[in-house]
Amino acid sequence: MDQQYIKEHKIGVPYEGFAExxxxxxxxxxxxxxxxxNVLPLQKGEKVSLFGRAQINYYRTGTGSGGSVNVLYTSNIVEGLRTKKDVELNENLVSVYEEWIKENPFDDGGRAWAAEPHCQKEMPVTDELAKEAAKHSDKAIVIIGRNAGEDKDNTPGEGSFLLQQEEINTLETVTKYFDKVVVMLNVSNIINMSWAEDERFKDRIQSIIYVWEGGIEGGNAVADVLVGDVTPCGKLTDTIAYQLEDYPSHENYGDADVNLYREDVYVGYRYFETFAPEKVQYExxxxxxxxxxxxxxxxxVIVDKDSQSTIKLQVAVKNTGATYAGKESVQVYVEAPQGKLGQPAKKLVTFAKTKVLAPSEEQNLVIEFKVADLASYDDSGVTGHKSCMVLEAGEYGIYVGSSVRNCVRVAFKTSTGDKTGYVVDELEVVAQLQEALSPIKEFTRMKPGKRLDNGAYELTYEAVPTRSYSMKDRIEKNLPPTYPQTGNKGITLRDVADKKATMEEFIAQLTTAELATIVRGExxxxxxxxxxxxxxxGGVGDSLFGYGIPLGCAADGPSGIRMEGGYKATQVPIGTLLAATWDAELIEEMYVFEGKELLRNEVDTLLGPGMNIRRHPLNGRNFEYFSEDPIITAKFATAQVKGILAGGSTGTLKHFACNNQEYRRSFVDAVVSERALREIYLKGFEVAVKEGGANSIMTTxxxxxxxxxxxxxxxxxxxxxxxxxxxxIVMxxxxxxxxxxxEGGxxxxxxxxxxVRSQNDLYMVVANDGAEINTWNDNTVESVKNGSLTIGELQRCAMNICEFLMHAPVFGRKQDFSSSVQxxxxMEKKVEDGEVVNIAKNNQVPMKxxxxxxxxxKAGTYLLVGKVRNNKGNEAQSACKLLINGETALVMQVNGTDDKWTLIRLTRVELGDGQYEIGLSGMTDDMKIEHIEFRDIE
Structure with missing residues (x-):
């Protein structure tokens, strides 16, 4: 894609109105x-002092592929508050921080992969500084910043999950001199909150507010809330327990090889409300x-035409305040009978959010859900219905409120009188499924025992059912048909779209080598x-492209489009914040903008939403994800997918499934019961597919x-x-x-x-221009030859890929790859002095x-090959621009090479007779490029 095309089509230009x-x-x-x-909001005429470097070095997102978006700007908290005319900022204190930051710049780890620290060095706040600030300010805001991301889990110690000592010192000093103190958390994930009850200063901290990481406009958004232009209406989508050890997953988190999900369906609040309510600090x-x-x-309860019962709630919400307008979330929980399966004390069923209600204004909401949504999966046969979704007999209590604890049980109006819940007279089978994904390894899982005096349940354990079927038989019984390979009959993919030929006829033309090529991404x-x-x-080989198979484009990620080399996009708030809105309709509306920006940038699928369950607070990638709850996850993933589709592109659900730690993420075996998979870890994906229309998924x-x-x-x-x-498609x-x-192994x-056999269609990724020549030496063709893989299985994946591309934006774009040779x-002015490399004599040009x-x-076409190294592991990613005469020739990406030198193919360029200036831009500290080799190919 040449620079002229990029300019004409606004590639790298953020979509208008998106940031706002x-x-x-x-x-x-x-x-x-x-x-x-009511220390917040800040009132007209009040003076405020800001402490903490995050007021300037605002965190807008987490790190890694899910956060690496190049932006036009980032609004910070200081700049946001400066736009608020009614509030006076202590500019003298801001100046102190600005000068200190000049001497102690933000540590970005050299922009190397996973090198940025979890927190930054903080300026010591002396008694003199705080005392002087208090003379000129009514209130103090202490801002605490944290970050984590891909390949970088949080740590349990200071400066990550816990406050660092300098932050504790700041709180102690500031609360000594200020009577009104706000603590603001600019973080990617929940952190330990024990400091909020520290006797030294807990009574002098009047306000605590999680502002998360709000993307490109996050600083301005924070200011909007602080001054009351927006009334806070977010709710936690995770439980904040007193200690890290209180989380039920903690004892089985972070192992290098095996992670036992012994908490089973009792994740987050489902555990705490059932077994340990006393361990909850914020519910x-x-x-x-x-x-x-x-x-x-x-x-x-109403009965639909298809005889599926629906529970209908009519909820009236009134703003009973006198001053501020605001929104409220209405949360609906169920308390199911314990039955034989055992159940959490409460489970979220659905939720809704009001519009902005003025003081004394009321809104009536109608909230509906299927009774079938209350069903549980029997993976053991204890109910007499193994591998079924069932409703056990008993009364299902329905609770409505604003949190899992601030909710009341509602009475039902029925034809036979009021009841205290929805009653199932005898066990109902909601869906007959089949055993799948069950564990091989034996282990035990949590289950409620007898009910205790405090309303909680005794914690007991039971054996988890293990696999009872033959995977070999299952696969062999379901092998797809093989279509006899016909060779080229002149059928193009456009012919299939125009219904002039079938997809089967089209795919039958492809040779085994071509089928092996199409399942490789570059x-x-x-x-x-x-x-x-x-x-x-898609069309990653010349012959594939000749069949009219276009080249689709995939781009990271959950926080906006990642385009290395400085191309700009809109950074959206992190997944933690999106879910905290409890407003799926709002998020769907925002992702329509995302779809339009993807369309402008000719991206056919965004690698997001990230939607794994936040099983443990230390997972570095939690910022990409939504919640510890599967219903929250399902609703927001569905909203994102629907929004992107409405905007014109597609989203890729990830990571499928159980990506719950970054440490040893390519090796650690998630050992999970089939019930927990179906009810917790797969539920969001299922809903996003069935209700959101998702058509692309990434495995873990x-x-x-x-x-x-x-x-x-x-x-x-x-x-x-x-x-x-x-x-x-699955990639x-x-x-x-x-x-x-x-066999595993x-x-x-x-x-x-x-x-291919599993029907994961695409291997992502081999080297550029490497798919057709099998640069990674994979075993696809060899397996066909030895009979361990059928042609039909390859054809099935090829059809999935082509079907996707026919409905992707790329199918409506003209593609001409002659521009791949630029x-x-x-140069107009010839260099007479200095060292000039004559590439006819020495084609290895040293990179400075x-x-x-x-x-x-000399005039000709050249293949550029780079000798590079990166001191990280293979999954690390770094990039820079290769410049020719100051223009971008390409964005050059280097994976981790474990600090070993390697050669990578870059691009082809056509040069005339004369001199050229060759350089690099945007190098990161983990990346080295020794030389660029100009190979004459004509």
């Missing part, structure tokens, strides 16, 4: 945990406002698609119950396609491993035959860390 909309969203996701004496769903609300509820930073993006896939790096997900047949075929009816995560879908990155004119090299070239 994210400001609205970022404000609505703010969660107010404490607000004694799930909690969040304060500047105003107050009152709700009243009527409930009834990247990152492929020059044939949008610069700096994650992958090109890790194995699940012994099988790497990139080659997990039950995950990708039995459940996803056969049960849920998914029609789309691996980048440079993933696969193992045998029947070690995972390798070259076992693509196992990937022409450059020589500071400065450019001058080459003398």
């Amino acid at each position: 909309f994210t400001r609205k969203v970022a404000a609505e996701g703010v969660v107010l945990l404490k607000n004694d004496k 799930f769903g909690f969040g304060l406002s500047y105003t107050t609300f009152e709700t009243s509820t009527n409930a009834q 990247g990152m930073c492929n020059v044939k698609v949008t610069p700096g993006t994650a992958a090109a896939f 790096y890790n194995p699940l119950n012994g099988f790497w997900n990139a080659s997990n047949y039950d995950l990708n075929t039995t459940v996803l396609r056969n049960e849920w009816g998914f029609n789309g 691996t995560d980048w440079w993933a491993k696969m193992n045998d879908p029947i 070690e995972g390798t990155a070259t076992n693509t035959a196992a990937m 022409f450059y004119s020589p 860390e500071n400065g450019n090299s001058i080459i003398e070239a």
Whole structure:
């Protein structure tokens, strides 16, 4: 894609109005945990002092591929408050921080992969500084910043999950001199909150507010909330327990090889409300406002035409405050009978959010859900119905409120009188499924015992059912047909779209080598698609492209479009904040903008939403995800997918499934019961497929119950396609491993035959221009030859890929790859002095860390090859621009090479006779480039 095309089509130009909309969203996701004496919002004429470097070095997102978005600007908290005319900022204190930061600049880890620290060095706040600030200010705001991300879990110690000592010192000093103190958390995930009850200063901290990481407009959004332009209406989507050890997953989190999910379906609040309510500091769903609300509820059961019962709630919500308008979330929980399966004390069923209600204004909401949504999965047969979704007999209590604890049980109006819940007279089978994904390893899981005097349940354990079927038989019974290979009949993919030929007739033309090529994606930073993006896939070989199979483009990620090389996009708030809005309709509206920006940048699928369950607070990637709850996850993933589709592109659900730690993420086996998978970890994906229309999914790096997900047949075929009816593509995560879908064993990155057999369609990624020549030496063709993989299985994946591309934006774009050879004119002014490399005599041009090299070239076409190294592991990603005469020739991406030198193919350029200036831009500290080799190919 040449520079002229990029300019003409506004590639790298953020979509108009998108950033402004994210400001609205970022404000609505703010969660107010404490607000004694109404210290917030800041009042007209008040003076405020800001402490903490995050007032300037505002965190807008987490790190890694899910947060790496190049932006036009970032609004910080200082700048946001400066726009508020009614509030006076202590500019003298701001100046002190600005000068200190000049001497102590932000540590970005050299922009190397996973190198940025979890927190930054903080300026010591002396008694003199705080005392002087208090003379000129009414209130103090202490801002605490944290970050984490891909390949970088949080740590349990100071400066990550815990406050660092300098932050404790700041709180102690500031509360000594200020009577009104606000603590603001600019973080990617919940942190330990024990300091909020520290006797030294807890009574002098009047307000605590989570502002999370709000994207490009986050600083302005924070200011909007602080001054009351927006009333906070966010709610927690995680439980904040007193200690890290209180979380039920903690004892089985972070192992290098095996992670036992012994808490089973009792994740987050489902555990705490059932077994350990005393360990909760801030409950799930909690969040304060500047105003107050009152709700009243009527409930009834209606019977649909298809005889499926629906519970209908009519909820009246009134703003009972006198000053501030605001929104309220209405949360609906169920208390199911314990039965034989055992149940959490409460489970979220659905939720809704009001419009902005003025003081004394009331809104009536109608909230409906299917009774079938209350069903549970029997993976043991204890109910007499193994592998079924069942409703056990008994009374199902329905609760409505604003958090899992601030809710009341509603009475039902029925034809036979009022009842205290929905009654199931005898067990009902809601769905007959089949055993799938069950564990091989034996372990035990939590189950409620007898009810205790405090209303909680005794914690007991039971054995988890293990696999009872033959994976070999299942796969062999469901092998797809093989279509006799016909050779080229002149049928194009456009003919299939125009219904002049069938997809089967089209795919039958492809040779085995071509079928093996199409299941390989290329990247990152492929020059044939949008610069700096994650992958090109589809027509990655000349012959495939000749059949009219276009080259689709995939780009990270959950926080906005990642385009390396400086191309700009809109950074949206992190997933933690999006879910904290409890407003799926708002998020869907925002992602329509995302879809339009993807369309402008010629990206066919965004690698997001990230939607794994936040099982443990230390997972570094929690910022991409939504919640510890599967219903929250389902609603917001569905909203994002629907929004992107409405905007014109597609989203890719990830990471499928059980990506719950970054440490050893390519190796650690998630050992999970089938019930927990279906009710917790797969539920969001299921709803996003069935209700959101998702047509692209990315599998995880890790194995699940012994099988790497990139080659997990039950995950990708039995459940996803056969049960849920998914029609789309499944891709691996980048440079993933696969193992045998029947025998298991070690995972390798070259076992693509196992990937194809499982119906994970695309291997992401091989080197650019490497798909057709099998640069990674995978085993696809070899497996066909030895009979361990059928042609039909390859054809099935090829059809999935082509079907997706026919309905992707790329199918409506003109593609011409002659532009992949870019022409450059020589410099006008010839360099007489200094060292000039004559590439006819020495085609290896040294790359200088500071400065450019001058080459003398003869007219011709050259293949550029770089000798590079990166001191990180293979999954690390770094990029820079290669410049010719100051123009971007390509975005050059280098994976981690474990500090070993390697050669990578870059691009082809056409040069005239003369001199050229060759340089690099945007190098990161983990990346070295020794030379660029100009190979004459004509």
